Amino acid sequence: MSSATGPDAFTGATPDNAIRDADRAGKSGGAMLAADGTPLKASLAKSLRAQKLRALALIAPLLIFIMVTFIAPIADMLFRSVENDIVSQTLPRTVVELDRWDGEGVPDEQTFRALGADLMVASELKNHTRLGSRLNYETTGVSSLFRQTGRDVDDLGEIYADQFIDLNEAWEEPSTWMSLMADPAWIENHEAWAAQEDEDETPEPRFRVSPTAQQALPRTARLFSQFATIIQTEDEDSPTEEEPWNIVYQALYEDLTGGYDAGAYGGDIQALLANAAEAAASFEQMNVRDFFVEEIDEDWADPQVWGTIEAFSSPYTAGYFLSAIDMQLTPQGIEAQPEDQQIYMLLFQRTMFMSMTIMISCILLGYPIAFLLSNLPLRTSNLLLILVLLPFWTSLLVRTSAWKVLLQQQGVINDILVWIGLVADGNRLELINNQTGTIIAMTHILLPFMILPLYSVMKTIPPHYVRAAKSLGATNWTAFWRVYFPQSIPGIGAGSILVFILSIGYYITPEIVGGTTGTFISNRIAYHISTSLNWGLAAALGSILLAFVLLLYYLYDRIVGIDNVSLG
Amino acid sequence: MELPPYATLGQRVWHYTFLVICGLIFFFLIAPILTIIPLSFNAENFFTFTPGMLAFDPDAYSLRHYEDFFTNSQWQAAMWNSIKIAPVATLISVALGTLAAVGLSQSHVPFRRAIMAILISPMIVPLIISAAGMYFFYSRLGMQGTYWGVVLAHAALGIPFVIITVTATLVGFDRSLTRASANLGAGPVRTFFKVQMPLILPGVISGGLFAFITSFDEVVVVLFVGSAGQKTLPWQMFIGLREQISPTILAVATILVILSIMLLTGVELLRRRSEKMRGLSPG
Structure with missing residues (x-):
């Protein structure tokens, strides 16, 4: 072992020397x-x-x-807060067709046919009302439009169904549709399942559409497969026993008249299809666009409705965030909400303003207390500290109930004021269900969070600085303001950020004592979650609030440090 | 804060004014809590002092609101829910939190700051946001409105308190004790329970008390994550305050104040004991 040199007084096997030896040994080639x-x-x-x-x-x-x-x-x-797949999931065909729409006037027949098919499926799944209420957040009236359409969409394509069945009764038979549409493998499975004795025990195998049909009759195949699945899952019936929806006949008509490949099928089916294709060319036609606009609701001719559908057709949207800052996504782009619907910026401003007021009241009330506590002998200050810690430890609900009781018009404070004679009995102060109530109650609730960090900073300020200032001729005020106060600023910073962070997210107290004018943004979030069920907007408001709190928290970490959070 | 004998009249006046101001602020802090205690013994269904109460007429005082609390099925159900939820949530917070705090106090922990920030986050994020997120996420999992949903949510909210108090206790922990124990042949588990645990126990218990009070007092998250079957005492009080305000709330509040005084005393005693054990304070 070599000996240490320099300032190290220890020689021999200390950990430091061992590492140094190892280093040296490593450099000279022989490893330690x-x-x-x-x-x-x-x-x-x-x-x-x-x-x-x-x-x-x-x-x-x-x-x-x-x-x-x-x-x-x-x-x-x-x-x-950005998720928005409801439009593209409920109206998949329409969304694709709408790509061609230029935003002017009414979309073409093609789009309305897609809409008809989508809404038929949606109304069977009972999804159309959900989509309607989602779009109603953006354009009022859409909800009832969708509900109305859901009721009438059954009739769409009836004219084609009748003509096909008049042509050949086989079109009414579910078995015809099965041999046309079902995958041969599925038919085998289904026969095996049907041959079972206790067929109620195991569910019917899920319908699978045949690749031939997908290729030859794409629209019909897609719609029929949705029909079959819905019959199985929603109605718990078998597609082998149900006549398809009217609109499936319309899809068949479209497929047969629009470039149908006759060679895909063989045998009876081919003959049936060829016959139908020939006859379909002279079928009486139906204009789906006119049906929607004239029979169901003239709102379908409103470009505003279509614009809304298009604006929200992508799977992600900034729409909720825009609503949260009083803007809206319209077909014409982003614009401000109408004047009378702008509430969120006002609420954010109010939340900020009230949190500031609460923070300032906490500084004003907390500073003298922290000053007093840090300048008293330890025994007395510990005793007085209990008066601060008791509210800190008391249930939030208890403190809020106390204020509700005290601040009422027939409550203790008004009683005392009337008894003293400051206020006339008929003229009692309104201290609750407004901003005053929220500010008083929350200042009380958050005051300990200001006093405790202030106190812990003030305890470390050496008293002789002030004494030195005074001995150099400073007045009491100068000594305090120029010497003591600057040293207590870190405590004010820590306490203020803590109080501010806590107060902008408060829910319970404003809800109980705030009435309508003394509520915070959090009350609106809660309202959207549990009452209006506009979860996306609640999430967007929450995200904005969260971003703000995290920013403040970052500042707090910079000024105070997370590790220095102390409890009582 | 003693006034020097040479103080001028102005200084004297200011000194006493300051004391009066402080007195008023202390009064503001404590009076609301103290006012509800006598009001809870009100014989009438009022929220203010009746003339009889002010004249100390024994007939104006009664225990009827306490009786209501202990016989009303809604209040009793709420009380039992609180008793069922808070201890289980506390147990989870304390067990996982202590383990992690021991891990965090080791000398070489990669990503220590980031991990700490994540573990502390339930305390920083406003409750309404936690509640909203948990409501959305737990409904996806089918845990919204279940007992375990509420318990897990409360456990998450209590964890920062356990982490903070236990890591604070571990700061003063003498590492040579664990080395000595290992030297004497004890395995890591035995060392933890026989050497480390008894020394950090005050911190663990006071962290547990914080976690308990967090869960016991919590209303926003349970309001969203829970359903009627998990209605806790604060929830019932919240409904009472919002809808049909009855003086029974004041009786419950008084009981809770007494509970918090007990908890405060407990935490304070534990803090002193822990400081004494670590040799940080003489007394």
């Missing part, structure tokens, strides 16, 4: 070995790695737990 014969450096690195892994293994269960129970929900909320 650990007890088991491996190079010391490798051995140390291995043990360090083991230590890191052990630490991570201890943290992992909690980290996973928080990820699943907390971080995933927050991520889900962020996702929901």
Whole structure:
């Protein structure tokens, strides 16, 4: 062993010397070995790695737990604020057709046919009302339009169904449709299933459409396969026993008249199809666009409705965020909401303003208390600290109920004021269900969060600075303002950010004492979750609030440090 | 804060004014909580002092609101739900939180700051946002409106408190003790339970008390994640305050104030004990 040199007073086997020796040995070529014969450096690195892994293994269960129970929900909320697949999922055909629409006038016949097919499927799945209420957030009236259409869409294509059946009764038979549409493999499976004795025990195999039909009659195949699936899942019937929807006949008509490939099928079916194709050319036609506009609802001719559908047809949307800042996505682009519907910016401003007021009241009330506590002998200040900690530890609901009781018009405070004679009995103060109520109650609730950080900073301010200032001729005020106060600013910063963060997200207290004018943005979020069910907007409002809080939290971390959060 | 004998009249006046101001602020802090205690013994269904109460007429006081609390099935159901939810949530927070705090206090932890930020986040994110996110996510999983949904949500909310108090206790922990224990032949598990745990126990318990009060007091998250079957005491109070306000709330509030005084005393005693054990304070 070589000896240490320089400032190290220890010679021999200290850890420092061992590492230095190992270094030196490594440089000179011969590696320093650990007890088991491996190079010391490798051995140390291995043990360090083991230590890191052990630490991570201890943290992992909690980290996973928080990820699943907390971080995933927050991520889900962020996702929901932009998620918008309801239009493209409910109206897949229409969305594709609308690509051709130039935004002027009414879309063409083709688009209306797609809409008819989509709405038929949606109304069977009862999805159209959901889509209607979603789009109603953007354009009022859409909800009732969709409900109305859902009722009438059954009749669409009836004219073709009648003509096909008049042509050949076989078109009425489910068996004809099966041999036309079903995958041969599925038919085999289905026969095996039907041959079972207890066919109620196992469900019918899911319908599969044949590749031949998909190729020869694409529109009919797609719609029929949706029909069959809905019959199986929603109605729990068998497609082998049901006549298809009227609109399937319309799709068949479209397929047969629009470039139909006659060679795909063989045998009876080919003859049937060829016959139908020939006859279809002279069928009485029906204008779907006219049916929608004249029979169902003239709103279908309104470009506004179509513009809304198009604007929200992509799977992601900024629409909720725009609503959250009083803008809207219209067919003409982004524009401000009508004056009378602008409420969110006002609410955000009010939330900011009230949180500021609460923060300032907390500073004004908390500073003297923290000053007093830090300048009293420890025994007295500990005793007085209980008066701060007791409200801190008391249930939030208890404190809120106390204020509700105290601030009422027939409550204790008004009673006392009347009794003193400050206020006439008929003229009691309105202290609750407005901003005053929220500010008073929340200042009380958050005051301990201001006092505690202030107190812990003030405790560390050495008293002799002020004494020195005074001995140099400063007045009491100058000594305080120029010497003591600047040193207490970190405490004010910490307390203010803490109070501000807590107050902008408050829900319970404003809900109970705030009435309509004293509520915060969080009350609106809760309203959209549980009453209006506009979850996307709730998520967007929540995301904006979250971003703001995280920004403040980042500042807090810069000024105070997360690790310095102390509790009581 | 003693007034020097040479203080001028102006200084004296200011000194006493300051004391009066502080007195008023203390009064503001504590009076609302103290006012509801006598009001909860009101014999009438009023929320203010009746003339009889002000004259200390014994007939004006009664225990009827307490009786209502202990006999009304809604309040009792709410109380039992609280008793069923809070301890289980606390247990999960404390078990996972202590383990992780021990891991975090090791000397070499990769991504320590990031991990800490994630673990503390349930305390930072406003409750309404946590509640909204949990409501959306738990409904996807079918856990919305179930007992375990509420318990897991509350456990997540309580974890930051356990992490903070336990890591604070571990800061003063003497590592040579675990080395000595290993030297004497104890495995890591035995060392943890026989050497480390008894020393950090005060921190663990006070973290547990924080987690308990968080769950017991929590209303926003349970309002969204829970359903009628998980109605807790704060939830019932919230409904009572919003809809049919009855003085029974004041009786419940008084009981909760007493509970919080007990918890406060407990935490304070534990803090002193922990400081004494770590040799941080003389007394």
